[in-house]
Amino acid sequence: MTKPAQHRDHTVADVAREAGVSKAQAARALGAYGAVSDAVRSRVLAAAARLNYRPNLPARALNTGRSQSVGVVVGDIENPYFSLATRGISDAVERSGLGLVLANTGERVAAERRAVEMLMDQRVDGLIVAPASTTDAAHLQAVVDAGRPLVLLDRAVPGLAVDAACADIAPATGNAADRLLSMGHRRIGYITTGHGSGTDPDGPDPLPSPVAARVAGLVDGFTARGLTWDRSLLRSGLHGEGEIRKAVADLLGDPDPATALIASDSLIGLAVVGALQEQGLRIPEDVSILMYDDQPWARLVTPPITVVAQPTYDIGHAAGARLAALVDGATKTTPLVPLPATLVERGSIGPVPARAAGGRKRG
Numbered sequence: 001m002t003k004p005a006q007h008r009d010h011t012v013a014d015v016a017r018e019a020g021v022s023k024a025q026a027a028r029a030l031g032a033y034g035a036v037s038d039a040v041r042s043r044v045l046a047a048a049a050r051l052n053y054r055p056n057l058p059a060r061a062l063n064t065g066r067s068q069s070v071g072v073v074v075g076d077i078e079n080p081y082f083s084l085a086t087r088g089i090s091d092a093v094e095r096s097g098l099g100l101v102l103a104n105t106g107e108r109v110a111a112e113r114r115a116v117e118m119l120m121d122q123r124v125d126g127l128i129v130a131p132a133s134t135t136d137a138a139h140l141q142a143v144v145d146a147g148r149p150l151v152l153l154d155r156a157v158p159g160l161a162v163d164a165a166c167a168d169i170a171p172a173t174g175n176a177a178d179r180l181l182s183m184g185h186r187r188i189g190y191i192t193t194g195h196g197s198g199t200d201p202d203g204p205d206p207l208p209s210p211v212a213a214r215v216a217g218l219v220d221g222f223t224a225r226g227l228t229w230d231r232s233l234l235r236s237g238l239h240g241e242g243e244i245r246k247a248v249a250d251l252l253g254d255p256d257p258a259t260a261l262i263a264s265d266s267l268i269g270l271a272v273v274g275a276l277q278e279q280g281l282r283i284p285e286d287v288s289i290l291m292y293d294d295q296p297w298a299r300l301v302t303p304p305i306t307v308v309a310q311p312t313y314d315i316g317h318a319a320g321a322r323l324a325a326l327v328d329g330a331t332k333t334t335p336l337v338p339l340p341a342t343l344v345e346r347g348s349i350g351p352v353p354a355r356a357a358g359g360r361k362r363g
């Protein structure tokens with residue numbers, strides 16, 4: 001029996017023969033580097049189209065130093081924030097003819113380090129990273145030292161001299177804290193998957209910078225009123241919906257329970273709403289809830305959820321546009337300006353329940 005002919009990907013040499021030019025001329029025309037006449041370029045591209053030629057990107061990267069791709073490393077692609085930000089990045093870099101290689105870390109520094117090293121080995125032209133840690137960033141400094149363009153997403157790393165695309169979260173965070181405090185809430189729980197117990201980015205146990213900024217806004221709101229936020233109401237480093245629901249149960253089951261809960265992102269917020277429904281608690285009659293990041297479901301539930309909304313797509317687009325400019329050789333750039341977040345008040349926050357206000361400890 002005759003074996004069927006095996007398919008073989010066409011090479012630059014095949015394109016060169018088809019076009020009637022040298023292999024070097026074909027390589028320059030296909031790789032868009034070096035000197036080649038318009039006539040030769042047209043013949044080579046026409047030959048490549050006839051052969052359905054697909055470039056060997058690793059080989060091209062070795063020859064040209066450019067892979068025409070950028071790496072994007074995010075903490076949790078399931079989180080709608082990162083999904084929308086990645087869309088913004090993709091739209092921005094696509095305009096510069098760049099492809100996108102995505103890696104997910106699960107907010108683990110070890111996974112982030114492996115992803116960065118893998119992408120560097122693939123010779124991506126630049127990287128956008130949402131760092132999992134504000135202190136463990138030697139692998140990111142190595143990217144800078146290697147001369148590869150790097151832009152941070154959502155989070156800054158102290159001491160790392162690169163652009164960071166993020167939100168100006170402080171004003172909206174302050175407004176959110178002030179609104180809850182004005183309604184009488186003093187026992188305010190904060191729930192985050194971020195690891196850490198402090199708010200100082202230079203402290204011994206820091207939270208990720210955006211979470212630290214949000215918690216700091218809550219602390220500042222208490223301080224402005226001569227009050228002190230009880231840090232035992234912080235629940236951090238949570239994994240999965242089960243741990244989030246347990247955190248809710250703990251905060252509400254305390255002898256001096258939380259009367260309001262702040263969810264650090266929309267995935268956490270969804271789990272918190274589910275936990276309250278399971279316990280038969282009403283929002284906001286029994287407990288108020290506020291979350292960061294606005295998602296369509298937050299407007300559809302009853303009552304709609306009060307949020308601190310960030311311009312997520314625009315943040316991603318700014319990161320992508322800046323990286324594309326750096327890949328293209330830009331050297332004189334002004335620092336990226338944080339984009340404003342806004343408090344969007346809906347029906348999920350209300351006054352402290354009478355039973356809680358009567359029995360609450362004064363602080």
